[in-house]
Amino acid sequence: MRRKQGDLIPLEIEILEAAITLEKGGVRAFHGYSIAQHIQNVADRRTLTAHGTLYRALHRLDRAKLVESFWEDPAAALEEGRPRRRMYRITALAAVALVRARALSRGTSGERSPEGSLETP
């Protein structure tokens, strides 16, 4: 079944929750690999989220304005001798969307799951 406009899928919720946790820890912006690593650690998975799944979800969140993306300062990448990172930062809308997704999740499953994740629509 196609999901409704504005609904969040479980991975998007995981990304937003991870971003909020990172922000609370003082990390205001994250890049794709760092968020994949964070999700892997939190969910205690053996593998990282697949490239296609992760970056498609980030792209969707970006388009929905739940995160904003920007390139990091090229000088920093040059200094460390690595490719520059595409950074993401959650927006104020993300918190609202997350609350809504959790409420929907409670409505769907009757009670909130530990991760606050949604059932697949």
Place this chain on the structure above:
Amino acid sequence: MTPVRIAAALARAWVRLYTRPVEPEFRAIRREEISSDLWEHEQASARRGERPLVTAAHILWRVGIGAFDDLRWSLESRPPSRRASPREGRIDMSQSVRSARVSVVLGFTGAAMAILMFVVTPMLMSRFAAAGVPLPLPTRLVLAVFALLKSYWWVWVPAVALLLWTRFVPPSTARLRHDGADGAAQLGRIKPAAVVGVVVLIAGMTAALFMPMLDIIRAGR
């Protein structure tokens, strides 16, 4: 080249492939973003002291599992002018099916020719030499063709590689358009007669190769 570098190169090649038809801005972002992700992955794995083969397998796993989402993203991120309408979508799907059929025919032909040339022929030749039977004209013709192909591999190998390149990597401007200019679509218009032709050719070559066996059997009787 280490296994991790090979896996990363394959991942980048896949990214280059599926980002070709998307809007230039998204294409550049995705390519650079995956490059950065691969670099981070490699560095993090090295810091953990992970075995290179495990890291390489993990990278390829991430590519493989996400391939479907990559393709979905690629379709979503095309410029409006190249986004297929529902009708074009159906046409594109039928083209894809035809292209898949062509791939099967090409693959079957290649595999059959390779088996005949490199496995069957040497095996039969040693038998024929041991039996001392004269080779009939069709057998000699097939052997001559195979000998020619083996001697002039440097002519046809690049030609086949070029064909495969145009077959599997059609020009980005022609992708997903039903304008008859697409290389894949051109090849997709394969006629059943061509398939029959390929099967007859391979069957004929096989028969010609096995022809002297009849003489050997007759002599044995």
